[in-house]
Amino acid sequence: MDQAFADTLRPHLRYLAADQELRAEDRLRDLGLNSMQAIDLVFDLEDNCGVTLSDDQLTDANFETAGTLWQAVESARSTTVDAS
Template sequence: MDNGFPGLLKPFLKYAGTQPINPEASLNDLGLDSMRAIELLFAIEDTYGVSMPDELLTDATFATAGSLWATIEALRGPR
């Protein structure tokens, strides 16, 4: 994961507290609800310059920090 990605996630995770966010962290368990997920989506699109298609707006994409980061990386393409 990008070093700045956990910092981007934190404001949307009401139960994250000060614990580090690792790739296996369940975003649902950390407090990501549907409203915050929409706000997070906009932040991701703005920060990383990607546009997430509707077919990727699934529970699986937003399941963990790692699954969400993998989706962002796939959308960004090779660097």
């Protein structure tokens, strides 16, 4: 996970302490992400990480942990680069 991703995700996780490191295995729902916040998070990730998440990437599985969401962002990033 890169810093832009972690910095974008952090404000959406109300149960992640300010001094707590975000780890790939951290479950996003346990850290306070709900379905309404996930929508805002998608927009923030697209703006801050320079990706477009396709509808088929907006799954519960991809929003399970920080690591699975990071993989979706990286996948979108490689698709964006390939399309250029």
